Amino acid sequence: MDQLLLNWYYNNARQLPWRENIDPYSVWLSEIILQQTRVNQGLPYYNSFVEKFPNLQSFALATEEEILKTWQGLGYYSRARNMHRCAQLVLNQHQSVFPEEISALKKLPGIGNYTAGAIASIAYGQKTPAIDGNLIRVCSRILGIYEPPYSRLMFDKIHSFVLELMVNSKPGDINQALMELGATLCLPKNPNCENCPISDHCYAFENKTQSELPLPKKKTLVKDLFMYFLIIESDETIYIEQRPSVGIWAKLYQLPLIESKSELPFPELFQAIATKISSQNFTIVKISKPIIHKLTHRKIIASFITVNLGFEHKIPHVLLVKKTDLNKYPFPQLIADFFSKNHPS
Ligand code: SF4
Incomplete structure (x- = not known):
């Protein structure tokens, strides 16, 4: 044979x-x-x-x-x-x-x-x-x-x-x-x-x-994960952050994120944003329709939230980068797709 x-x-x-x-x-x-x-x-x-x-x-x-x-x-x-x-x-x-x-x-x-x-x-x-x-x-x-x-x-x-x-x-x-x-x-x-x-x-x-044949594999349990990405930007700059060194997308970069195992009602989401950016002084300009992104063990339901900061304010633990430098950072595909639609380089 x-x-x-x-x-x-x-x-x-x-x-x-x-x-x-x-x-x-x-x-x-x-x-x-x-x-x-x-x-x-x-x-x-x-x-x-x-x-x-x-x-x-x-x-x-x-x-x-x-x-x-x-x-x-x-x-x-x-x-x-x-x-x-x-x-x-x-x-x-x-x-x-x-x-x-x-x-x-x-x-x-x-x-x-x-x-x-x-x-x-x-x-x-x-x-x-x-x-x-x-x-x-x-x-x-x-x-x-x-x-x-x-x-x-x-x-x-x-x-x-x-x-x-x-x-x-x-x-x-x-x-x-x-x-x-x-x-x-x-x-x-x-x-x-x-x-x-x-x-x-x-x-x-x-x-x-x-x-x-072959006999089927056992199905993997796929859990929902809600991700709320914050778009905080000026004409030339935007905030991004690095993910932790363990877990999904370890060490890659993303927009500042609020993550939840269940969907957040608006008041909770508002409070989570305030905690994330360490300020109550902001307005939510727009919330995108959720995007579904599938990984092996997770179904990610991602929303992009445009946030206006009321005054010049430094957000802890995130990076303020030039939009022209975004192509230097590794991003998960979900975020790379967002940038290529919204900030094509
Ligand atoms: S099942 Fe696969 S190995 Fe067997 S005859 Fe068909 S193509 Fe060939």
């Missing part, structure tokens, strides 16, 4: 920049960017990272804000911060070269089983499966695995199967061929089995159980 799979891969794989230059830095960069991100969305980010930071040294020596700024819009910002720490460790402890051993790779920030497997197999040719969502779907269907999703038992079965495929073939190509099959033919809905090179070996195809 490995030859059928590889022949198909060599003739049909999409041309992607990280497949042209196979080195550990490109594999690491592309694999982390593409976690929970579609190729079309991740590709421009990969290109701009390579352009700004062409090698591991330049990545490691950049500031965290430069990395976050380049990452802006991809979400899951802890991935970008982990990448930065990882690059610094590789620079300082591994002479700028990613280690080859899985155990050493997994000690680096942000590198788990999957990314370690991808680097070790694709960049170093080691026989190591890299099991991501695509491999789970493809292999569950080929083998007819009805184990609980992401269980040890499921991983063990997929691991042994992929290792067998690697016995006489290039390990990195096997991993990539299975990923490519999952991304282009063996899709979650309506897999294109007619064009699949290994349909003759597929349990789900034979038994018409493609839609049952």
Whole structure:
């Protein structure tokens, strides 16, 4: 089966920049960017990272804000911060070269089983499966695995199967061929089995159980979070603040924020604004219609409130910045979208 799979891969794989230059830095960069991100969305980010930071040294020596700024819009910002720490460790402890051993790779920030497997197999040719969502779907269907999703038992079965495929073939190509099959033919809905090179070996195809496999994951509980962003500005300046170093959007910048687990009635909102800006002397000019912004565990209901301060007043713990400098700060996508609509640079 490995030859059928590889022949198909060599003739049909999409041309992607990280497949042209196979080195550990490109594999690491592309694999982390593409976690929970579609190729079309991740590709421009990969290109701009390579352009700004062409090698591991330049990545490691950049500031965290430069990395976050380049990452802006991809979400899951802890991935970008982990990448930065990882690059610094590789620079300082591994002479700028990613280690080859899985155990050493997994000690680096942000590198788990999957990314370690991808680097070790694709960049170093080691026989190591890299099991991501695509491999789970493809292999569950080929083998007819009805184990609980992401269980040890499921991983063990997929691991042994992929290792067998690697016995006489290039390990990195096997991993990539299975990923490519999952991304282009063996899709979650309506897999294109007619064009699949290994349909003759597929349990789900034979038994018409493609839609049952893999078994569904448990649904994540998504909680509401109300965010009231304050627009306090003059013609040239605007107030912004940095988020805490833990939690969602850690260390990114935003408009001064009031956050609540439930919707705030107007008197409470008014009082919360007074507390936030340490003044009772203000007027609310406008409150935008709420915007819904979805994260994995949160549904954010965001409102933008234009506030007029009655007199020259310094607000504690926030920054007064020039609007022309806004493009220097990393913002979550919700705020970046607000600025691009209201203060295009
Ligand atoms: S035959 Fe269909 S279900 Fe089976 S691996 Fe191929 S695309 Fe997936």
